[in-house]
Amino acid sequence: MHPIVLELPGDLGDALRVPVPEQEARLRRELAIRLYEKDLLSFGKARELAGLSKWAFHDLLAAEGILRHYDLEELEADLATLEELG
Numbered sequence: 001m002h003p004i005v006l007e008l009p010g011d012l013g014d015a016l017r018v019p020v021p022e023q024e025a026r027l028r029r030e031l032a033i034r035l036y037e038k039d040l041l042s043f044g045k046a047r048e049l050a051g052l053s054k055w056a057f058h059d060l061l062a063a064e065g066i067l068r069h070y071d072l073e074e075l076e077a078d079l080a081t082l083e084e085l086g
Helices: 010-015 020-037 043-050 054-063 072-085
Strands: none
Touching (some): 020 043, 043 054
16 A cells, blocks of 8 residues: 655644544545545545445435446446345
């Protein structure tokens, strides 16, 4: 894994309308939402960045009015899972 470090000027961090203890989690969720929305991250990777379960991230996208991207590969994986479950 190649970590990406984003340094923000101190006044920008102070300008955020988020309490300091919640800043990282909230910024990670916001970044995950926007990268998914722009199709720059898959659903799985975006929810991983957000630190949320599959269903919690799905609910977050719905609350933001963002439709889930669902391609043929995901459909095939879901069908395979259903077959395994019987």
